[in-house]
Amino acid sequence: xxxxxxxxxxxxxxxxxxxxxxxxxxxxxxxxxxxxxxxxxxxxxxxxxxxxxxxxxxxxxxxxxxxxxxxxxxxxxxxxxxxxxxxxxxxxxxxxxxxxxxxxxx
Amino acid sequence: xxxxxxxxxxxxxxxxxxxxxxxxxxxxxxxxxxxxxxxxxxxxxxxxxxxxxxxxxxxxxxxxxxxxxxxxxxxxxxxxxxxxxxxxxxxxxxxxxxxxxxxxxx
DNA sequence: AACTTCTATCGTATTATTACGATAGAAGAA
DNA sequence: TTCTTCTATCGTAATAATACGATAGAAGTT
Numbered sequence: 686x687x688x689x690x691x692x693x694x695x696x697x698x699x700x701x702x703x704x705x706x707x708x709x710x711x712x713x714x715x716x717x718x719x720x721x722x723x724x725x726x727x728x729x730x731x732x733x734x735x736x737x738x739x740x741x742x743x744x745x746x747x748x749x750x751x752x753x754x755x756x757x758x759x760x761x762x763x764x765x766x767x768x769x770x771x772x773x774x775x776x777x778x779x780x781x782x783x784x785x786x787x788x789x790x791x
Numbered sequence: 792x793x794x795x796x797x798x799x800x801x802x803x804x805x806x807x808x809x810x811x812x813x814x815x816x817x818x819x820x821x822x823x824x825x826x827x828x829x830x831x832x833x834x835x836x837x838x839x840x841x842x843x844x845x846x847x848x849x850x851x852x853x854x855x856x857x858x859x860x861x862x863x864x865x866x867x868x869x870x871x872x873x874x875x876x877x878x879x880x881x882x883x884x885x886x887x888x889x890x891x892x893x894x895x896x897x
Numbered sequence: 898a899a900c901t902t903c904t905a906t907c908g909t910a911t912t913a914t915t916a917c918g919a920t921a922g923a924a925g926a927a
Numbered sequence: 928t929t930c931t932t933c934t935a936t937c938g939t940a941a942t943a944a945t946a947c948g949a950t951a952g953a954a955g956t957t
Binding site: 689690691693694695698699701702704705706707708709710711712713714715717718720721722723724736737768770773776777780781783784785786787788 | 795796797799800801804805807808810811812813814815816817818819820821823824826827828829830842843874876879882883886887889890891892893894
Binding site: 792793794795796834835838845846848849850852853865867868869870 | 931932933934935936937944945946947
């Protein structure tokens with residue numbers, strides 16, 4: 686009790702839920718928006734964009750990396766982040782399919 | 792500390808995060824999938840579809856109602872649920888815009 | 898080597914979420 | 928009225944998520 690019973694749901698349901706979780710916090714939305722509008726990797730200045738501490742931003746970045754939507758590459762003393770295009774397309778496809786399956790009702 | 796600092800983010804960022812939260816649990820995905828594939832309102836049999844208790848399912852339904860993605864109408868002793876088409880379209884539009892704004896990178 | 902810069906992680910406190918049994922209330926059936 | 932059915936809510940327990948200061952480690956600079 687208290688634990689999410691994800692083992693009783695299908696892989697695709699859990700994958701979609703994970704994508705949803707990536708979007709389920711305004712800070713992660715802000716991070717993704719910032720990365721998405723760039724045309725290149727962003728090195729470092731993400732923390733300055735957000736009204737959150739460096740530790741908190743790092744946690745959100747780690748969660749987005751776990752889900753796969755962003756990539757981080759070490760570049761000297763900094764780390765460069767960018768959208769993972771492949772996972773982004775996959776998320777777009779999964780969400781579009783899910784959202785388009787709703788039939789009319791009521 | 793511990794509280795989500797949603798007040799420092801924009802309304803649209805928080806709205807998108809709320810939509811993400813609706814999708815952020817496999818049980819809610821399962822509920823939405825079940826409702827979405829129907830061509831009519833579903834009265835009652837949602838609990839039997841899910842390996843969760845009636846109380847837990849009711850909580851998930853309440854959360855989906857709060858976010859606006861589903862509607863519930865009292866029909867005799869039962870309650871009929873269905874996708875809220877308007878909010879569903881809104882969610883689709885918001886997500887599509889967000890997902891399509893990613894520029895190429897790396 | 899010593900210093901600076903950048904980021905991940907640890908430790909920790911607080912709030913949120915998830916889950917379920919039990920109960921209450923609403924509405925039709927007997 | 929009494930019974931049954933259905934659903935929301937209460938109470939509660941446990942886990943997850945959020946946030947941040949402090950610290951550690953990696954890498955370049957002086």
